[in-house]
Amino acid sequence: MEGTGGDLALATLRGHGVREMFTLSGGHVFPLYDAAVKQDVPIYDVRHEQTAVFAAEAVARLGRRPSLAVLTAGPGVTNGISAVTTAKFNGSPVVVLAGRAAMWRWGAGSLQELDHVPILAPVTKHAATVTDTTAIVSDVDDAVRRALGAHRGPVFLDLPLEVVFSRAETEIPDAVAPAVTEPDPDEVARAAALLARAERPVVIAGSDVYAADAFAALRECVEALRIPLFTNGMGRGALPPSHDLAFARSRRTAIKSADVVAVIGTPLDFRLGFGDFGDAQVVHIVDAESQLATHVTTAAAPYGDLRLALTQLASYSGLRADHEVWIASLRTAEDAAAHKAGEEMSAETDPIRPARVYGELRRALDADAITIGDGGDFVSYAGKYLEPSRPGCWLDPGPYGCLGTGMGYAMGARVLAPGRQICVLLGDGAAGFSLMDVESLVRQKLPVVMVCGNNGIWGLEKHPMKAMYGYDVAADLQPGLRYDQVVSALGGAGETVEKAAELGPALKRAFEAGVPYLVNVLTDPADAYPRSANLA
Template sequence: MSGRGGELAVAALSGYGIGEVFTPAGEHVPAIHDAARAARMRVVEVRHEQTAVFAAEAVATLRRRPGLAVLGAGPGVTNAVSAITAAHFNGAPVVVLAGRAPRWRWGSGSLPALDHVAIVGSVTRSAATCTEVRNIGTDVRAAVLAALTPHRGPAFLDLPMDVVFCAGEAELPPATLPPPIEPDPAAVARAGALLAAAERPVIVAGSDVYTGDAIAALRECAETWRVPVFGTGLARGALPAGHPLAFRSCKRAALARADLVAVLGTAPDLRLGGGTGARLIHVVDAPPAGAPADPPNDDDTVWVAGDLRLVLSAMADHRGVRADHADWIELLRVAEDTARAQEAGHLADDREPIRSARLYAELRRALTDEAIIVGDGGDVVSAAARHLDVGRPGSWLDGGRYGNGGAGLGYALGAALACPDRPVCGLLGDGAAAGSVLEVESLVRHHLPVVLVVGNNGSIGTAGLRGADDRTPGLRLEKVVAALGGAGETVATARQLAPALRRAFESRVPYLLNVLIEPRADPA
């Protein structure tokens, strides 16, 4: 194919379903912007580079295909490093194309003269510089394949100005997908044997179960084995609320008493409550970098790597004598019902200032099963996870294992574009909101009616670092949103919550509810 470098780069992305480019303004990459518009891709201009990458991550995870961010050189790349790192931790196939000074000016004071590859190499699946127009097709396709190959993650490619703006010819390899990784049958058999022998098993399912399109296989496995399931991240809602094997509120008790925990598509980290003494099955979509080809397994731990659909389907097909779990399921159901009964008192608490649990009680009524929930902020996300049920998988986005504060606006923007027929609700702490609220202007400009609910306890900063005299109560964040073209209001009493939420979702504009909650940790 013949054309300018930007045209060749965009052509090389065809076949992967990419329909939008997230990008701030920048003088190094307009050739890519022009080519994307000519190819009928939507160019979504945002105000900050990290927003572009966060939005691309949201699209990549929700749509299960590559997301695309295009950045300027120098500060354009370094501004996005935290967001690229979040995509790395969350296994999101984000392709990042970045401008760079012309090759003939490297080392001669060109602005900005910076080796991006050295900076992002440790947090990407691949990082490279395209040095010839003729290589653009193969280099871009290589980046896409690197991002999509399990374990998925971001891929970075530099495009110097004398490559992206110049004309030439390049070969465009066919758009291909990486083949699924076949699991080791012996490891699957060991996992099946452990599960068959367990009397009190628990499944903890993570986001990779959703992004690996393994939700149906998870349900089949859980229902075949009759194992209780706790969903995290995008796997929340994998078994709908009301399913006899779906649990949320008794996870701590379940993990404390389980004799086997199967962790699927996520890491067995502190979100398991500090670990358990149970046997462990850990299923991942690919061997971690640097892991031995045959990782150690023993009587208490089985580690399985492979396509999650294949692994879970094979485990469901395991034959042999199986322990009966009816008493265990009933025990957990009693614990779940007890926890929810205790929770109900907090949810109904009408005292002032507003208790955070009371906010989530109203959100339960306002959010449909189709809603996408975006969490940004430590206390807000943990409280929402305790109190909110999710109607379907692929409906919960937060900072994940990296815990990047300030990701919410970018995630919400990407979610609204990826799923325009679904309402998007961002749940933000006042610190997260104050640090990113100016990006609402991008929501306004692109006509994205995201509802932002801020749990404002006036306590910006990490607990223990600020004293009572340092609080900033009542920040009028909704006025900032109104000044940017959106709308909003302050909510100071519990009885104002329901009508305010109704106005927000009916407004069809970016709308911020500044909910003034109690200035201390929620007791629930």
Template sequence: MTDALPLAADPDLASGAGVVAAAAAAGVETMFTLSGAHVFPLYDAAHRGRHRLRMVDVRHEASAIFAAEAVGKLTRTPGFAVVTAGPGVTNALSPVTQAHFSGAPLVVFGGRAPEAGWGRGALQELDQAPLFATVTKASGTAHTPQHVGPYAAAAFAAAGAAHRGPVFLDAAIDTLFSPVPVPGTRPGNDTSLPPSGESPRRPPLDPGAIAAIAALLGDAVHPVIVLGSDVWADGAEVAALELVDELGIPAITNGMGRGVVPAGHPGLVTKARRPALRDADLVIVVGTPLDFRLSYGAFGTPAAPARVVHIVDSPDQRATNRPLDACAAGDLAAILTALTAAVTPRAQWTAWRTTLADHVARADAADAKLLCADGDLIHPARIYGELLPRLSADTVVIGDGGDFVSWAGKFVEPTRPGRWLDPGPFGCLGAGLGAAIGARCADPDNPVVLLLGDGAAGMSLMDVDTLVRHDLPVVMIVGNNSAWGLERGPMRALYGYDILADLAPDTRYDRVVTALGGAGEMITDAAALGPAIDRALAAGVPYLLNVVTDPDAVYPRATTGL
């Protein structure tokens, strides 16, 4: 390779260094990658150039993207992943799609077969950017050396601007090794990326929209506000909590919105979600789509449907799947602050919130019995009964699984935002190890707890090696029911039997971790859970608790979930 591609004595001379410079300018501190020759100039620049980045190499490209996505979610600064050409790029497609559905700021840079002689069938010659066109904010190729840096800057600007999301950019190996011939040259229109690094402007605050929403609230007797991931991503968590506090509107949180209204707050009614959304006459949804998680916006009852308001960070996020009674798009903090100022609380809302608080109290009482459940087999809820008292306010909790992590969604209520990660509506199993890598890099001073179903564990545990090599202690808890629990129950309900849903009983996932240099143990007795969690949290190394659970203790669902 060195015969065809002369190495620059100065790593900052190669055009690939422009990508690293753009990343550093955007606030990136860590590059996640899996080594590949097509992107060596980026490594060289990050290792010994002017703009040095920490480099964390993983065992599968998907984990690099999941790690970068987690950084983007937690820090609200675009995460950065670099993958080599061909399979390295195609392995990134599902994680990038997850980031698209989650609205996570992320830049993925891919290597590409040589520009010289394109079309002759070089190794891994594939026009990669079109693969990402439908699941990114922008996807394109920098075809000449002078385009690489400016387009990388544009990629980071686009990823971090509302509505946030992933951007894919690639460049050929010979392009990346080539020096930039004319410093500062602006790129042409050879890619779908924006022509500059400037962030698009959002619409200004619309007083008419605020007045319309305020009027609907003035007529409402049973209002509910739903706070989603973009409340956190847009920096609106303080304004959202002030609205809940000042107006007394009951609140439900989901996704990265968890913790915006802290656990124990009298206005938090997530545990009364079903009666709240059924009996509401007005639902204000902020920073999350009206998708399957929110019954596609069908609130209230068929006889008495609730009015629906959608507040989003960008006009293209407005719901189009149902009529809206009002909507607002733009800076979420500004919208929520203006709405708080425009509305006078109504006395009826106090009684409504008290009613929902009673539902929450009953749910808490029912949960308390599950959390201390005893028996010959460990109920999954018992794991959370032991874990919850041991979580600090700063612990980052990550869910990666089906049935086992559904219990986490029921029981884990953060006390501040930015402490919860899950795959989001696209639901990629196997995202957890990458997310744990990213979370530990983004927040090295606080505990990271990864909750894994045994199915999800089988997809990604090899990246424990990454945790070990890079000294990233994480506590992993596997709910091991020896099954694809999320599929087994629905299949039995539909057919009266199940197939292809069983995993080997009592698989020693803990030994996988110890073989890779971490630590772990198998737990079969509920009484041993608490001390084992204490050992894991104190270990200072990647530590996996392989908890064998009751296979018949399934998460209660109202439908099959199909």
């Protein structure tokens, strides 16, 4: 193929399955836009670079494929760093291509002259500058392969002006699937024996099970060994809520009594109490050696292809002890917690409590709706009350905890799934990070529903600080702000809800609107999520 550096880069990415570009316009990357026009690749542009990267990350995570964000030089790159870091923590194969000031004039003070690579290297799997137009194809191909190899993650390349604008002729290689590591069979056997022979085993599955498309193997495993399953992140929806091995609300009870806990496809981080499961033996199963916990003594720790590991575990069903009494005891605890949650989700209070919002939302969401969490306390309640019934229906910022993902994730989800409901759950604090990008959604005809839990405070900080110090500072927002009017002013629509009885009709109008629509729910600022996780 003969073309500019932009032509060659995009053709290489298309060979790896990249189908769209997310960007904020900048002159340093014009050849990439020109290539997209010529190669019929849709361009989705935004109002802040982090939104472009978040949108690309949503496509990478939900679609299990590489995605593309294009950033202009200097501030374009630095504006995207929080989103790139989020992709690193989530293992998302996002390819970030950036402009760069000309090499031949480096040091003379060109516009937006900055060496991006040392900044991006710590938060990517690979960061480099392409120094020759003829090297673009091989460098981009290598970067994508690194992004897709276990453990997945973002990659970064910047293209100096003379490299991306110049022309060259080179062949576009065929995409090659990354090599797969087979788990050590002895380590798998050790894990299987522990789980099968345990009296009170528990499995906790996370986002990498989704990334590996290993849900069928996970179901086969827990059904063969008859083990209760809990999930977090994009592991949610692994089993339908009606399945007798699907549990969500009794995790603390289960871990307190378990004798073996297997954590699959997620780190032993603050979300799981850093793997401190009392007297239980810990099994950690991940896709790459780099993901194994080093701060916990594990009884077994196979790593490699998760589908293969789970299928191999299922083959040890002949060793299985009787777990039915254990399952029944957890079901009793689960049912009691579900009954309590049901009461909370139907409670008539003034002001509205977040639980009631989710009670109404459960009735409004389709089974295949993609729900996106972007917030602190308000979104924590979503994890408690919403139960996805299938994989690929839940998206949150992951362990990095970055606010402002909402509009980017919504854009990526809508592009990937044009026929499904997309619902963004926003705290009013999170809304301040990205709400201007509603204009990007409106302009590009990407309708989504936003539900804003508006309590007028930074709830995740205000309540803990007051408990620790007896007072709080820097934790109040203006109460009752009309975020719905912001969305309307940007071309969408919305309304404010103050009474619980108004929630259902408002949500119905939102999902029928056909434009970005924000339901601004004034919630009780005194209602604090009962948090148990520690920062460290």
